[in-house]
Amino acid sequence: MTHILLVEDDPAIAMSLKVTCKREGWKITWLDNASRVLPMLHSDAAQDLSAIILDVGLPDGDGLSLCQQIRHTDGIGNLKDIPIVFLTARSDEVDRILGLEMGGDDYCAKPFSPRELVARLKAIWRREQLLSQQPDLSTGLDDTDNGSVSNETQGQALTFDGPSGIWHYQPLNYSLTWNDTKLELSNTERNILLTLLQAPNQVFSREQLLNAVSDYPDHRLARTIDSHIKSIRKQLAAIDASIDVIHTHRGLGYALCPA
Template sequence: MTHILLVEDDPAIAMSLKVTCKREGWQMTWLDNASSVLPMLHSNDAQDLSAIILDVGLPDGDGLSLCQQIRHTPDIGRLKDIPVVFLTARSDEVDRILGLEMGGDDYCAKPFSPRELVARLKAIWRREQLLFEQSAATATVTEATENANQHVSARSSGSTPAHHLSGQALSFECQSGIWHYQPLNYSLMWQDTKLELSNTERKILLTLLQAPNQVFSREQLLNAVSDYPDHRLARTIDSHIKSIRKQLAIVDPSRDVIYTHRGLGYALCPA
C-alpha cells in the first residue's frame, strides 16, 4: 500500500488530505511538528514510505531546514532521497526557488486542492518510473555490448568473462566515465563513488546520461523531472547543476563533467 507522511500543523488540512488519501487507497501518517519527523524516519513504521508532504511553516521549526536535514541524514537509507512536496502559504518566487534548492521535488501554495496534490505525487512517481525504465533500457544495451566484447576477449584468451554487474544495478559508460545506478536505494555512482544528490538533481543527471552528446535546454530538463514545468522555474535548473558539479568535483576536481552551452543549455562533457 502507498504510504504518505504528512507533516502539517493545521488539523483541517490534515483531515482533508487523510480523506483524499483514503479514497486513493493510500495510508497516511500525520505528524503536526518538525521534531517528530527524523525519529519517525528512523523507525520501522517508515520503511514503506513513498513520499513526504511537508509544511514549510511548522510551530517548532522550519520545513525547509527539515527537508535539508532529511537529505543529509545517511543512516535513514533510501528515505533520505524520498520525494518531498512542500505545502506553504508563501507564494513568493524566492521562497519557491529556495524550497526546490533545499531538496524539494515539488511545491503547492496554500490554498490548494487535495486532488491537485495527489496528481503531483503521481507525476513524481511517474517520472521516477520513466527514468528507471529508460535507465534499464540503456543499461541493457551497455551490458549486451560489454558482454559481447568480453566474449570475444575470452575466446581469444581461453578465460571465462566475469559478469561485473548485478541483476539490479544499471550501468552507463560514456566518455565522461563509468556510472552506476541502483534503483532500489536511488544510488547513483560515478567512478565508483556515490554522489550525494537530491531527487531532482539525480533525475537531471540521469536525463543527461540518456543522451551524453545531446544539449538539453533548461525547459527540457524541467520537463524531464516534472509533469508541471510551469510550476517550477527554469532558473532553478542552474542551481541544481551547480550543486551537481560540486558533488562531481569532490570525486574528481580536475574534470568538468557537465558543460554549459551558453544560450542553449547543458550536456555531459565528452572529454
C-alpha cells in the same frame, strides 16, 4: 499499501488530505510539528513510507530546513531520497525556488486542491518507475563516440562507460555512482544527470531539463536548474576536479561532455 507522512499544523488541511488519501486506499500518518519528524523517520513505522508532504511554515521550525535535514541525515537509509512535496502559503518565487534547491521534488501553493496534490505525488512515482525501468537510456548512443551502455541486470542496473568516466545506476536503491564513488544527490539532481546521460553531447535547455524532472513544470522556475547543476558539479569536482563533466552552452543550456 502506499504510506504518506503528512507534516502540517492546520487540522482542517490535515483532515481534508486524510479523507482524500483514504479514498485512494493510502495510509497517512499525520504529524503537526517538525520535532517529531526525524525520530519518526528513524523508527520502524517509517520503513514503508512512500512520500512526505511537508508544510513550509511549522510552529516549531522551518519546513525548508527540515527537508535539508532529511536529505543529509544518516541512519534513515533510502528515506534520505524519499519524495518530498512542499505545502506553502508563500507566493514569493524565491521561497519556492529555495524549497526545490533544498531537495524538494515539488510544491503546492495554498490554497490547493487535495486531488491536485495526489496527482503530483503520482507523477513523481511515475517518473521514478520510468527511471527504474530505464527503457530508452541506450537509445542513440554510439559505442565509438560516446561510450557504451550495458544492462547488467535488465531493468535493475545500468552502466555507462565513456570518456568522462564510468557511471553506474542502480534503480533498486536509486544509487548513482561516478568512477566508483556514490553521489549524494537529491531526486531532482539524480534525474537531471540521468537525463544528460541519455544523450551525451546533446545540449539540453533549462526548460527541457525542467520538463524531464517534473510533470508539472513552472517555467518561471527554470533557473532552479542552474542551482542543481552547480550542486552536481561541486560533488563531481570533489571526486575529480580534472574532468569537466558538464559543459555550459551559454544561452542554450547544458550537455554532458564525453571528453
